[in-house]
Amino acid sequence: MSESVIYRQTIPRTLDSLLQQVDGSARHFQAWVFEDEAARRQAESRLAERGIKARIRSAYKPLLHFFLEEVELSGLRAVTIETPNHALAMPQRFRVEAYPLAGLLRDVPIRFADGSKALHYVVTLDYGQRHVVHEVFAPNRETTTPLGERALAPCGWIGDAQTGRPVQTEFESAFHDIMAAVRAHSWGAAPHFDVLRMTVRTGGIERRLFHGDECISTREVLHEDLYFSVQEFLQHRANRAAGDRTFQPGQIVPDIRLGDGPTEISVELQTRAQLSQPADEDPQPLNEAESPLAPKQLADEVARLGGTRFDGASVRGTPVLATEVDGSKRLGLVVSAGQHANETSGVVGALRAASVLKARGLKFSLVPQENPDGYALHRELRQQNPRHALHAARYTAMGDDVAFRVEQPMAESAVRYEAFRREQACLHVNLHGYPAHEWTRPHTGYVPRDSFLWMIPRGFFLIVRHHAGLDDVAERFVRALAERVIATPGLKEFNESHLRTFEAHVGSLPFKVHHGIPYVTGVSENFVPPFTLIAEYPDETIYGDAFRLAHTVQMATVIEAARLLEEGGLSAGS
Numbered sequence: 001m002s003e004s005v006i007y008r009q010t011i012p013r014t015l016d017s018l019l020q021q022v023d024g025s026a027r028h029f030q031a032w033v034f035e036d037e038a039a040r041r042q043a044e045s046r047l048a049e050r051g052i053k054a055r056i057r058s059a060y061k062p063l064l065h066f067f068l069e070e071v072e073l074s075g076l077r078a079v080t081i082e083t084p085n086h087a088l089a090m091p092q093r094f095r096v097e098a099y100p101l102a103g104l105l106r107d108v109p110i111r112f113a114d115g116s117k118a119l120h121y122v123v124t125l126d127y128g129q130r131h132v133v134h135e136v137f138a139p140n141r142e143t144t145t146p147l148g149e150r151a152l153a154p155c156g157w158i159g160d161a162q163t164g165r166p167v168q169t170e171f172e173s174a175f176h177d178i179m180a181a182v183r184a185h186s187w188g189a190a191p192h193f194d195v196l197r198m199t200v201r202t203g204g205i206e207r208r209l210f211h212g213d214e215c216i217s218t219r220e221v222l223h224e225d226l227y228f229s230v231q232e233f234l235q236h237r238a239n240r241a242a243g244d245r246t247f248q249p250g251q252i253v254p255d256i257r258l259g260d261g262p263t264e265i266s267v268e269l270q271t272r273a274q275l276s277q278p279a280d281e282d283p284q285p286l287n288e289a290e291s292p293l294a295p296k297q298l299a300d301e302v303a304r305l306g307g308t309r310f311d312g313a314s315v316r317g318t319p320v321l322a323t324e325v326d327g328s329k330r331l332g333l334v335v336s337a338g339q340h341a342n343e344t345s346g347v348v349g350a351l352r353a354a355s356v357l358k359a360r361g362l363k364f365s366l367v368p369q370e371n372p373d374g375y376a377l378h379r380e381l382r383q384q385n386p387r388h389a390l391h392a393a394r395y396t397a398m399g400d401d402v403a404f405r406v407e408q409p410m411a412e413s414a415v416r417y418e419a420f421r422r423e424q425a426c427l428h429v430n431l432h433g434y435p436a437h438e439w440t441r442p443h444t445g446y447v448p449r450d451s452f453l454w455m456i457p458r459g460f461f462l463i464v465r466h467h468a469g470l471d472d473v474a475e476r477f478v479r480a481l482a483e484r485v486i487a488t489p490g491l492k493e494f495n496e497s498h499l500r501t502f503e504a505h506v507g508s509l510p511f512k513v514h515h516g517i518p519y520v521t522g523v524s525e526n527f528v529p530p531f532t533l534i535a536e537y538p539d540e541t542i543y544g545d546a547f548r549l550a551h552t553v554q555m556a557t558v559i560e561a562a563r564l565l566e567e568g569g570l571s572a573g574s
Contacts, residue, residue, distance in 0.1 A: 007181035007267040013203065014156060014169040015056075016261075018301040026052055030164065032059035032139045032157040034171035034218050036205045059139050059156050059169070060205060060218055062122050063098045066136045071125065076108050078126040082115030084138055088152040090447040094121070094138065094506055097446060099438050099456055102504030103211035103497070106519075109506060120161065124342050137161035138509055143443070146179060146233040147242060151445035170263040171218055173199050175225055175443045181267050182230055188435060190238060191398060193250040198226055201259030205535050208387075212457065212497070213436040213542050219433045220388040226254035226444045227392045232449070243450055245401035248399070252340040252399060253377065253392050257384050272316055272397075277376055286352060289551060290544050292344035292378070293351075295428070298369055301351045303518055305358060305366070310422070312415035316397050318372040320415045323355060324422050327363035330525060331565050332426030334368040334419045334529070339402045339430065341374030342393040345539035346431025349554025356559050362566070365419035370412055373397035389435045389540040403430075414475070427570060431554050433539035452556060453510065458502040459495035460485075460553055461511070461518035463534040465527050474521045474531065477569050481516040481533075484560040490549050492516050496539070531570055533561055 022029055033040065033128055040056040047054040058065035063081070067073075078102075084093040095112050098121075102110050121136040139157035142150060156169035177398055204218035234249045279293040286301060293301070295488050299321060307323040314320055326403055335354065337346030350368045357364055378393035388527045395401055396412060405413040419425070439455050441448045448455060464480065466474040473487050485493055495516045502510055510516045524532075535557045539550045564570070 004270065005266055005268045007178070007265070009134045009177055009265050011170045011173045011177070011263040011265070013169065013262055015039060018158060018167070019043055019046060022047060022050075022052060024050065029035070029054040029056075030158070030160050031056045031167070034058070034060050034139070034156065034169050034204050034208060036203075039203070043100065049415060055456060058205065059154050060171075060221075061216060062138050062244070063094075063123070063136050063383075064101055065262065066123070066134070067101060071310065071425055073105070075127045076105070076125060077128050079105065079108060079110045080113065080124040080126070081110065082113050082117075082122040084117060084119050084121060085115050086118045086152055087138070088142060088150055089140075090452075092452070092506065093152070093446050095436075096452075096455055097138075099505045100211045100214050100501055101159065101216070103501040104209065112505075115533075135161075137438050139166065141166045145444045146229045147236050153445060154442045162522070170202060171204060171222065172443065174202060174263055174265050175229075178226060178265060178267055179229055179233070182233060187237065190234070191248050191250040192234065193255055193269045193463045194397075195275065196230065196249075197253045197255055197268050197270050198265070199255045199257070199267045200263065201257045202263040203259060206258075206489070208502070211501070212478050213387075214385055214540070215437050215541070216387065219258070220326055221440050221442055222232050223254040223256045223385075224391055224439065224563070225387060225441045225446075227252055227503075228441060228448065229444060233240065236553070245404035246406050248398040248400045248407075250399050251349075251373075251392075251397045253381075255381065255384070275376075276380075278379055285457070286348065288548060289348045290547055292382075293347060294379075295372070295375070298347065298351075302366075302368060304354035306352055307366075310365075310415070310418050311393060313411060314371075314373045314397065315409060315411045316373050316545065320367065320372055320412050321369060322365065322367045322415050322419060324365045325356065326364065326421075327357050327361045329361060329566070330363045330423070331562060332461050332529070333364040333562055333565060334365060334384045334423050334425045334428045335414075336370055336416060336428065336430075337431040337554070338369035338375060340394040340432060341369075341371040342390045342540050343377050343433030344378070345433055345493065345537050345542075345550035346535070346554050348551035350431055350557040353558035353562075357554070357562055362562060364562070365421075365423050365433055367415055367419055370402045370416060371396055372412075386444075386543070387541045389437075389439060420528045426531060426533045427561065427565050428527065428529045429558050430532060431557070432534055432536050433550070434536055436538040436542045454504075456502050456505060457498050457510075457538040458518055460491060460535070460537045461520075462557075463536065464521045465524040465532040465534070466521065467525060467530045468523050470530060471521070471523070473570060476518045477531070478521060478533075479514045480564055481560055481568060482514045482519060483555070484563075485553065485556050486517055488553050488556045491553055494549065527561070533557075
């Protein structure tokens with residue numbers, strides 16, 4: 001084994017192993033595995049040829065698969081769901097695990113209630129003249145997270161719900177084996193590596209749903225759980241708090257690819273010299289862009305804007321493009337995007353808005369892609385999984401957040417601070433995104449740590465962080481902004497759909513909503529300008545018309561925020 005490869009393993013396909021183990025004298029067989037419907041039905045057919053009546057269900061999101069595969073939807077008038085009640089389950093875990101059922105059954109009312117069974121949903125289907133009750137088993141077992149906490153995780157299962165037993169599937173083994181290898185390795189001081197690449201070739205579930213951008217993908221959630229779990233383990237090892245955005249372990253890269261047959265895994269330490277990039281895609285009409293921009297087009301668009309350049313460089317030496325656009329009226333405005341590089345609609349929206357602001361004679365600074373190394377990783381990983389959220393590309397090559405860096409070299413972060421200095425910034429418009437479909441971490445309890453409200457899309461929303469004493473100004477500003485941005489064609493309907501489904505699965509909305517746009521305001525002295533506006537669009541994984549709407553809304557947010565600033569909407573803080 002190469003010194004750079006710290007672990008390599010091949011794991012048999014669970015479904016094949018189970019079929020070989022079935023007793024030929026058995027009449028019935030039940031199992032729950034992390035495989036798509038086609039593979040499970042094929043396995044049932046093979047057992048039927050041996051005279052065995054089998055039912056093999058999905059161990060991931062079992063209630064949703066129950067409705068997708070087993071429920072007669074014709075004539076269905078209402079649904080009542082009593083959720084499992086397990087002491088280790090995170091609050092509302094099983095309610096959100098049913099997502100996006102309310103979106104798929106849009107015209108059928110769904111009522112959730114707390115149940116009494118530990119690992120069973122009790123589902124009552126109302127067909128008018130008749131009611132049908134089902135118990136839906138949700139196989140789970142106790143596990144320990146990378147931080148040493150007890151959690152309840154979905155698991156494979158063989159036999160019926162009462163007398164059966166958990167079975168370790170390749171989906172679970174891949175995660176636990178990789179984490180064991182990471183824990184066993186001798187790590188020095190941080191940064192621990194240039195790149196830690198965990199490559200997994202495996203099967204599993206990859207199913208698009210007919211609701212927004214929703215997708216069920218076991219490969220995607222393996223990426224997510226590995227990325228965050230390795231990050232949390234290394235933070236814990238360094239006596240850092242979980243989620244510490246200043247920690248610099250290096251670039252953590254789960255590379256999850258479609259495989260056939262046994263699951264193949266490897267864990268490798270790579271250097272920067274080993275990294276490669278796909279060729280640049282053809283340029284797109286900026287206003288009609290259907291996907292993230294290639295780096296060359298991004299550079300060309302910034303050059304086209306002109307102005308006084310103050311480009312910086314990332315820790316890998318990649319240019320961080322920045323320009324101060326000349327104008328007759330200084331507003332104290334800085335516009336940035338791409339702090340988290342897998343959030344891509346803001347990059348296009350910022351560039352589109354910059355052209356409009358320039359034509360209006362406004363002076364401002366623009367940093368349209370703050371994290372070029374993360375952006376490069378996102379381009380690489382999208383070649384294999386264009387519809388995955390790919391949070392590994394969120395942070396820099398150092399493994400930290402651009403906005404939270406506190407130690408030299410400041411690199412990418414220095415560009416933002418230079419923009420603030422040049423504009424004597426009053427308002428920073430910081431364009432962000434978040435997952436356009438459900439985000440889960442099944443191996444560590446299903447609900448992402450400290451991120452319950454980010455699990456399910458709730459449409460486009462706004463966050464205003466401000467210095468102390470500016471509460472009323474911030475509130476008036478964000479409400480006025482919402483009234484203007486909601487006029488963007490398509491946004492009202494988009495947000496209504498997301499909020500309706502979010503509320504059905506989460507309960508009452510835990511934030512304010514004005515003119516159809518959720519928003520949050522709060523005091524923070526961590527930001528340099530007195531006001532920071534963060535625009536959050538569910539843009540990870542979207543393309544085509546959905547991507548166009550996303551960057552159009554981002555553009556409108558910048559333009560209308562600048563207009564309000566110009567009109568004195570933040571005069572108390574300027």
